[in-house]
Amino acid sequence: MSNFDIDRVISISLEISKSDNCDIFLYNGDIERGGDLEFIEAVHANKRNSICRLILVTSGGDPDAAYKMARYLQDRYDRFELILGGLCKSAGTLIAIGAHELIFSPYGELGPLDVQVAKEDKLNGYQSGLNISAALQAMESRAIKAYLRLIGDIMRSSSGVVSFQTASKSASDVLSSLYGPIFARIDPEDLGSRSRSMRIAADYGKRLDAVSENMKDGAVGRLAETYPSHGFVIDMAEAEALFVNVRTASSRELELIEALGPSSRWPTKDSRMICLSADQEEDGDETEPEGGDERPQQEDGEDSPRAGEPAGAPSGSVRRAGRRQRSATSEDLRPATSNGTSPDGPQ
Known part of the structure; x- marks a missing residue:
């Protein structure tokens, strides 16, 4: 950031x-x-x-x-x-x-x-879920317009000799050869998955x-x-x-x-x-008194636990566990890598 x-x-x-x-x-x-x-x-x-x-x-x-x-x-x-x-x-x-x-x-x-x-087959590559829908609508619109135009052209060029049924069949054959390979590449399962993703949102x-x-x-x-x-x-x-x-x-x-x-x-x-x-x-980290931790020592030389702190627990572990997340500081603005660490060590 x-x-x-x-x-x-x-x-x-x-x-x-x-x-x-x-x-x-x-x-x-x-x-x-x-x-x-x-x-x-x-x-x-x-x-x-x-x-x-x-x-x-x-x-x-x-x-x-x-x-x-x-x-x-x-x-x-x-x-x-x-x-x-x-x-x-x-x-x-x-x-x-x-x-x-x-x-x-x-x-x-x-x-x-x-x-x-x-x-598909691309790392770190994403595309809009609207792409497939927009592509299908564009292809459908173009196919319909081309179909109607072809029928009219065939009937006009034949001066009415060719019937509508024959012209329609001819136009359908032409469109099948043009758009058939394109529509054949559409995976119904992929199309359904994308439609479901859009419906989820x-x-x-x-x-x-x-x-x-x-x-x-x-x-x-x-x-x-x-x-x-x-x-x-x-x-x-x-x-x-x-x-x-x-x-x-x-x-x-x-x-x-x-x-x-x-x-x-x-x-x-x-x-x-x-x-x-x-x-x-309010959120600042607690600091130890100057001169270090002056807790009383047990007879065997080991530190005695603080009140309310389990015996054998690391120094200050209970206080640190209860401390809430600090507010934003300049350290929060260092760029993070993908594994959550900053360039100069773990955050």
Whole structure:
């Protein structure tokens, strides 16, 4: 995630959090299984209020993970609000359906309720689930137009000698030779799998909307079926035709988005979840008194256990186990590798 002035970001977030009694989180990156667990753990560790405001920046991902994340926020908070600082596509739109209110910045945009499907025999390659549907519709439209045009051409060129039945048969034979090999390459099983994937996202959307009640009639179906591409821009004006509660970001919210810079606008490769509203002083790590640990020694020279700490437990293990997740610091912004470690060692 890009670097930014963490002190300024935390200062603005705490001001918004205290004035509006809300927790503020930033999630940037792909939505995938594993990332949903990190998301849930961060929310669980930092929940302080009954309202959640999530800044979500993503190109999309796994609808199952998106559903888990949105459903958890619905379960944990009385009200869930989504701030759109930049791109929020595909599975990100699914999370948006679970929000009680959408908050748009000038850069904010949603996308169709589209599922990213892995390309066959391609590593790390994904394509829109809308591709196969769009391709079939285009081929069907072209075939019908070509069929009707061929019939008319044949009958006109023969001056009416050739009957409609004969012209129809001739046109059908021509189209079979042209489009037959193309349609033969379509795998019915693959087509069914992609159709099911698209239906999964729509069904999840209906379940999330049953709680948020923020979608207009038929809007979930429109998001899943009527838009032509994965990257189609659904800005605030378009969103107002789909969602009930949509508003422009406040001046302080815009200031927070500006302070976050690219991290609030463009998705990064490595997903990262940060609580922006946790008080660092409250969450700071406990420190040992200067001069070291002066616990009394047992007669045999071994350290005696602290009160409430099991005999034989490592020093401070109980306190560390109960300590909640700290708030965001500059260390949280170091780029992570695929195995979850930073370039200079495990996080």
